[in-house]
């Protein structure tokens with residue numbers, strides 16, 4: 001795995017600030033992981049040890065969660081990371097057309113990464129929030145019930161450097 005030293009102290013500060021408001025109980029672990037992911041756009045490896053100590057779990061357990069759920073990513077290798085859910089519930093609500101529209105507008109194949117644009121387009125399995133599908137996650141922000149016309153707005157926001165607000169957080 002990559003070692004993200006750049007921005008490490010900032011990441012640790014962000015994590016520590018979030019931890020201050022979260023009781024050290026195992027049941028709060030996933031909530032905390034999402035908070036860090038949402039604020040930083042990824043979950044830095046250097047935060048794993050601190051997290052393990054706080055919640056009294058092993059680093060291995062945290063890594064297994066971070067690598068199992070596609071809502072998390074462990075590096076910030078791309079400026080923008082778009083995940084389009086292709087799970088069954090999202091699929092029947094049109095996620096395939098949404099993925100095609102992202103692909104067409106960005107000129108990036110599903111699963112591809114455009115280094116020049118700094119954008120990764122990823123098809124992911126069920127994100128666990130089927131009721132709000134079709135779901136698109138842009139830089140950690142969840143967009144619920146995405147319509148085709150919204151895809152253009154999301155892409156335009158990325159191109160102009162706007163931060164994605166999303167429409168729903170988990």
Ligand code: FES
Nearest residue numbers: 085087090127130
């Ligand atoms: S199928 Fe998309 S969130 Fe479950």
